[in-house]
Amino acid sequence: MRGRPMGSIDGLDLGTFGIYTFDFEHVPAAQMRESIQELEEQGWRAFWMPELLGREALTHAGFLLSCTRRMHIVNGIAQIWAREARWTYGAALLLADAYPDRHVLGLGFGGAPRPGTTPLTAMRTYLDELDELETVNPAPKSGVRRLLAAYGPKMLELARDRAAGAQTYHVNVAHTAESRQLLGPDAFLAVEHPVLFETDPAKARATAREHLRPYLSTPYNVAKFRRLGYAEEEITGGGGDRLVDDFVFWGDLDTVVGKLRAHVDAGADHVAVQVIGIEPGRTAMPHWRELAAALSPGRG
Structure with missing residues (x-):
């Protein structure tokens, strides 16, 4: 049994399903604004984006938060090797203050391996630095929610112990069941999964x-x-x-939806759906509309 309502992370209701996409890397800001506002109107409560192709994670999150009124924007993930902990800390505090209860800071090591350390050691060190920081900036009324990108048992344990939970990427349903068992009932588990129509x-x-x-x-x-x-x-x-x-x-819509629900049955709190097969510069919006109707993402 889970220790909190489905889709809930530290009091935030992300819904059971959300959108994950690289697509916003390829379109201008005006199109991003139009798309994110339509997704919010469709009922999606959570939008996830990576940090990989040039758009800086916290700036990206801030822009999307400014374009929406209710949607939760989740960094999936912000790379810890892209910025010092103090800058991540300051940016996350500002977003929490400016957009209360709507931003989730997903952290991951990202990029190529670094000599002299391991992802687990690097993440522990980064979290230590974050937790030791103090600021003269105004403190938000609600705190920063953070998730860790995790796959292996030790990183999942770190996500359980030092964050609100874990985000997994490109895993199968069996891994979701194993992750839930390791995380226990209280930690949040979000699972990204690609789909193709x-x-x-x-x-x-x-x-x-x-x-x-x-x-x-x-x-x-x-x-x-x-x-x-x-x-x-x-x-x-x-x-x-x-x-x-x-x-x-x-497969077709019913087939894809049924397979996505298998992650929920296996213990995921939230499934971030990545539609693939879209050419750069084009939009997955027609598929997002179909998924919104089929998945009722506004329900937790």
């Missing part, structure tokens, strides 16, 4: 393999797939069918 198996798997290609060639992700029980031949050569089908849910 394509019913032809050959076309769907070709697009899914292209999406997964960078993750099938990086050491941390390859190690992750091995720990999840995938054989070497399933990881190499673009990914075997079982792996591809587990990590990208494809």
Whole structure:
């Protein structure tokens, strides 16, 4: 049993489903504003974005918060190696003060491995620095909510003990069940999962393999797939069918929705849905509309 209502993180109701996308990296600010406002009107309570292709995480979050009235904006994630802890601390305090109870600070190590440290050690050090900081800036009435990007047991434990919970990325349903068991009933668990609206198996798997290609060639992700029980031949050569089908849910709307709900049944509080197969510069909005109608994201 969970220790809090579904979709709730430290009193914030993100709903059971949210939107995760890289798409806003490719469009101008005016289109971002228009899109995020439509998503809010559709009933989505949470919008997640990464920090990877140039847009700085906290500035990005602040802009989207300024464009909306109710939606929660979640950094998924802000890279700890992109900025010193004191700047993350100051930015998060300002967003919490300016937009009470609407911003969630997701933190992750991000980027390439750094010599002389490990992601776990780096994250512990960063959290220590954050917790030791004091500021002369006005304190927000409600505190900063933070999540940690986590996959392995030790990072999940750190997320349980030093944050409100964990965000996982590109995992299967079995991992969600294992994560819930490790986190216990009280920590928040958000799961990102890619979806593709394509019913032809050959076309769907070709697009899914292209999406997964960078993750099938990086050491941390390859190690992750091995720990999840995938054989070497399933990881190499673009990914075997079982792996591809587990990590990208494809098919018609009913099929995709049913597979997403499996994460909730396995213990996820919230599923951040990433629609893939969208060309840069185009929008996934038609699919977001369909998902909003099918998933009722405004319900916690």
